[in-house]
Amino acid sequence: MNTGCLILAGGKSRRMGYRKSSLRLNGTTFLDKLIFELRDFPEILVSVDDAARHPEIPYSMIDDRYSDCGPMSGLYSALSVCESDALLVLPCDVPLFSGTLAHHLQEVMKHSDTDALICVTADERVHPLCGIYRKSCTPVLKRCLDNGNLRIMDALNNLKVHFYHVEEDSWQLQNINTPEEYQKLTAKSCLAISGFKNSGKTTLMERLIPELIHRGLKVATVKHDGHSFEPDSPGTDSYRFWQAGVSASIVYDNDKYSVVKREPLQESAIAGLVGDADLVLLEGFKWSDYPKLILLTGSDEQNNSLLASASNCISYITADFSTEQLIQDTPVYCRDNIEAIADCILQHYHNGDLKHL
Numbered sequence: 001m002n003t004g005c006l007i008l009a010g011g012k013s014r015r016m017g018y019r020k021s022s023l024r025l026n027g028t029t030f031l032d033k034l035i036f037e038l039r040d041f042p043e044i045l046v047s048v049d050d051a052a053r054h055p056e057i058p059y060s061m062i063d064d065r066y067s068d069c070g071p072m073s074g075l076y077s078a079l080s081v082c083e084s085d086a087l088l089v090l091p092c093d094v095p096l097f098s099g100t101l102a103h104h105l106q107e108v109m110k111h112s113d114t115d116a117l118i119c120v121t122a123d124e125r126v127h128p129l130c131g132i133y134r135k136s137c138t139p140v141l142k143r144c145l146d147n148g149n150l151r152i153m154d155a156l157n158n159l160k161v162h163f164y165h166v167e168e169d170s171w172q173l174q175n176i177n178t179p180e181e182y183q184k185l186t187a188k189s190c191l192a193i194s195g196f197k198n199s200g201k202t203t204l205m206e207r208l209i210p211e212l213i214h215r216g217l218k219v220a221t222v223k224h225d226g227h228s229f230e231p232d233s234p235g236t237d238s239y240r241f242w243q244a245g246v247s248a249s250i251v252y253d254n255d256k257y258s259v260v261k262r263e264p265l266q267e268s269a270i271a272g273l274v275g276d277a278d279l280v281l282l283e284g285f286k287w288s289d290y291p292k293l294i295l296l297t298g299s300d301e302q303n304n305s306l307l308a309s310a311s312n313c314i315s316y317i318t319a320d321f322s323t324e325q326l327i328q329d330t331p332v333y334c335r336d337n338i339e340a341i342a343d344c345i346l347q348h349y350h351n352g353d354l355k356h357l
Contacts, residue, residue, distance in 0.1 A: 001134075003106050004043030004084030007034055008074050008129060009057070009092040010064060015178050021092040022056065023182060026276040030095040030176075035059060037099040043084045047074030066145050071129055072152055076141040079133060086134040093176045094130065095185070101169050105132055108164060115140075115159040121170035126163065128152040130173050171350035188271045188357035189279045189349055194286035194310065195295030195317075196302045201283050204295065204317065204335055211342045212279065217349070220277035222270055224284045231260040271357040279349060280357065286310055291354050293317055293345075295335070314353065315344050 009021040009031060016023075021031040028036075031046070038044055048054050049068075051061040062081065066073040071091070078087055086109065088102055109117045109132045118131040129152065137159055144155045166173065176182050193201045193208075205221065212219050231249065232239040238249050238260075248261045274280050282290060286306065294310050296303045296318045307327065316332045326332060333341050348354050 001110050002083075002085045003041065003109070003132065004045065004082055004087050005038045005041045005102070006045045006047055006062075006075065006078045006082075006087040006089045007031065007038075007092050008047045008071050008089065009054075010047050010049040010074055011071070011091070011093075016176075016182070017179065020176065023093075023095075023176065025095045025186065030092050031057065031059075033095050034090060034092065034097060037097060038088070038102055040099065040103070041088070043082060045078050045082060045087070047071075047078055069145055070150050072141060072145060072150050072155065075133060075152075076138060076145060079135050079138045079141070082135075086132050088132050089129060091129045091175065094173055095176065096174055097130075097172045098169075101166065101172055105164065108162075112162045113160070114162040116156065117162045117164050118156065119173060120163050120165045121173055122165070122167055123170070126153070127173055128156060131164075184352055184355055187355040188274065188277070189354040190282055190290050190356040191279065191314075191345060191348075191354050192282040192285040192288060192290040192292035193295070194284060194292045195297065195306070196286075199295040199297045200335060201295060204293075204341075205281055205283060207338050208281070208342060208345070211338050212345065215342060215346055217278040217346075218276060220274035220280045222274070222280060222282045224282075268357075279345075279354070290356055291348065293341070296332075297335070314348050315341070317341065 011020065013020045021029065023030050025033060035044060044059065046057055046059045046061045047064070048057065048061050049064050051057075051063050054061065062074070062078045064073040065077040065080065075087075075089060088105060090097055105117060105119070115136045116131055116133045119127045121127065137155070140155050140158045144150070149155075174185075176185055193205050195201050209219050209221075230239070231242050232251075238251050242249050242260065246262070248259065251258045270280065285292065286294070287310070289312055291312050291314050292310065294306050294313050294316050296306065296316050313330055315330060316327055317335045318332055319335055331344065333344065
C-alpha cells in the first residue's frame with residue numbers, strides 16, 4: 001500500500017486567534033515541523049480553504065471542494081486527487097507528532113483490511129483527524145458532504161475502522177488550540193536535582209544527561225553556587241580581565257561561547273539563556289517550588305528534613321533501594337537505575353508537569 005500524508009491547515013483558528021500552522025516551536029512553525037517529520041513519505045499535501053489565500057505556505061496545497069465544510073471537505077478533496085492509495089491525516093496543531101509514530105501507524109495499516117485506522121489516546125479519546133484513510137472512504141465522505149453532515153465520526157460509522165490505541169505515544173497527539181495551551185507548550189521544562197551537599201547531585205546529572213539526550217531531548221543545566229565562583233582558570237587571559245574588574249567577559253570559538261557578567265541573575269532570565277533546550281536541569285534549588293528529584297543520601301536528620309519540607313517532588317533517589325518503593329505516594333528509585341529515573345522524567349515531561357520557566 002502506497003501511503004501519503006495530508007496536513008489539515010484550513011481551519012479558522014478562532015480559539016487561538018492566530019493561524020495555528022504559523023505558530024512556532026523552538027523557532028520552527030508547526031507546519032514546517034510536521035513536514036520535516038513526514039519527509040520520508042512519497043506524497044505530502046496540505047489542505048487549505050483556498051490556496052490563493054496562503055502565499056506563506058510553500059508546499060503542495062489542496063483546495064477544499066466544498067466551501068466552509070470543515071476538515072471533512074479537506075479530507076475528501078485530498079483523497080479525490082492524491083496519487084497515494086491512502087493518506088496519513090493530521091491537523092496542523094499537533095506539533096509533537098513524530099515521524100516514528102507516523103511510520104508505525106503505516107505499518108499497522110498495511111496489515112489491516114479496514115477503510116481507516118484512527119488513533120485513540122490513553123484517555124480513551126478518539127482522534128478522527130489523526131489516522132490513515134484509504135481512497136475507499138471517498139464515496140462515504142462525499143455522501144456525508146452532499147447531505148450536509150460534517151461530522152467525521154458519523155462518516156466513520158459507515159466505514160470499516162480500526163481504532164488503534166497509541167498508549168505511551170499519546171502525548172504526541174496533544175492539540176494546541178488556545179493561547180493558554182500554546183504558552184504551556186512553549187514554556188521551558190525545568191527539573192531540579194536537589195539534595196544536601198555531597199549527596200551525589202552532579203554525578204546523577206552527569207549520568208542522566210546522555211540518557212535523556214539518547215531519548216531525544218536537548219538538555220541544558222543550571223547550577224546555583226552558594227559561594228563565589230571563579231569564572232575561569234587562574235592565569236588565563238579572561239581570568240586576568242575579570243580580576244581587573246571588567247563588567248562582562250566573553251570567550252568564544254567556532255562552535256561555542258561563554259559569557260560571565262558581574263550582576264545578579266534573575267531566574268526569569270534563565271529561559272532566554274538556555275536557547276532551544278527542551279529540558280533544563282537545575283542543580284540544587286531544594287527549597288524552591290520547581291518540580292524536583294530529591295536525593296536521600298545524607299544523614300537521617302537531613303533526609304527527614306527533606307521529606308518534611310521539600311515541595312513538588314516527583315521522585316526520591318536513594319542508594320538504599322534496589323527496586324522501586326514508595327514514600328508518601330511518591331516513587332523511590334535506586335540512584336544506579338538511570339533508565340527508570342529517565343523514564344520517570346520523560347513521563348512527567350510529556351505530561352507537561354515540568355513546565356515552569
